[in-house]
Amino acid sequence: MGQDRATDEVLEFIWSEREAGRSSVTALLEIEEVKEEADRSTLDAMSAEGLITVMGDVVTLTNTGETLAREAIRRHRLAERLLTEVLAMDPETVEKNACSFEHTLTPEVAESICTLLGHPPTCPHGLPIPKGNCCIATKSEITPLVNPLDQLKVGESGRIIFIVSKQHTRLDKLSTLGIVPGSTVHVHQKRPAFVLQIEETTLALDADIVKEIYVKRVAQ
Numbered sequence: 001m002g003q004d005r006a007t008d009e010v011l012e013f014i015w016s017e018r019e020a021g022r023s024s025v026t027a028l029l030e031i032e033e034v035k036e037e038a039d040r041s042t043l044d045a046m047s048a049e050g051l052i053t054v055m056g057d058v059v060t061l062t063n064t065g066e067t068l069a070r071e072a073i074r075r076h077r078l079a080e081r082l083l084t085e086v087l088a089m090d091p092e093t094v095e096k097n098a099c100s101f102e103h104t105l106t107p108e109v110a111e112s113i114c115t116l117l118g119h120p121p122t123c124p125h126g127l128p129i130p131k132g133n134c135c136i137a138t139k140s141e142i143t144p145l146v147n148p149l150d151q152l153k154v155g156e157s158g159r160i161i162f163i164v165s166k167q168h169t170r171l172d173k174l175s176t177l178g179i180v181p182g183s184t185v186h187v188h189q190k191r192p193a194f195v196l197q198i199e200e201t202t203l204a205l206d207a208d209i210v211k212e213i214y215v216k217r218v219a220q
């Protein structure tokens with residue numbers, strides 16, 4: 001389907017508005033990024049194309065619209081992860097680039113990026129990244145560049161690339177322990193408890209926290 005950029009953007013905003021519990025047409029058309037690319041006639045065209053349904057001030061996605069929005073959101077949030085954590089761009093540059101970058105991603109490239117990043121569950125803003133086929137099928141020719149820390153073997157080290165916890169208190173606690181993107185951790189022991197070493201400190205961490213820390217393996 002020949003889908004243009006404005007359509008993609010509008011679908012993404014309908015999706016993220018819905019995540020925030022909103023579905024108002026008026027509010028949607030007031031969003032700065034939407035205003036730049038779309039107006040009421042865009043919505044009418046999308047409605048005629050069968051992507052959305054507008055009833056009064058309420059906009060909803062049709063099944064087709066849902067599928068396309070899901071893919072667009074997935075590409076956008078994967079692009080954010082890639083630009084933020086792997087390429088270490090600052091937030092402003094990421095915002096500028098994630099939107100244009102996502103439109104150049106084919107489904108295959110999106111899967112490669114997802115796999116490379118260890119199938120991250122959320123974007124840097126903590127919003128969920130819809131799963132792709134790669135996240136469900138485990139076999140892949142691509143070796144992830146980034147993995148959840150619990151996948152490292154005893155004796156291996158990893159540099160922290162990102163942490164996906166949505167709990168701020170947990171993130172704060174981890175950062176006071178020096179567990180922040182950029183630091184290197186060494187897996188000391190995995191059972192019965194997960195013990196890691198960071199600098200001169202040895203720490204035991206809960207299994208569910210360990211899964212939220214994504215690292216890139218490093219040679220000792």
Ligand SMILES: [Zn+2]
Binds near residue numbers: 080123125126
């Ligand atoms: Zn985001």
Ligand SMILES: [Zn+2]
Binds near residue numbers: 114120132133134
């Ligand atoms: Zn994936």
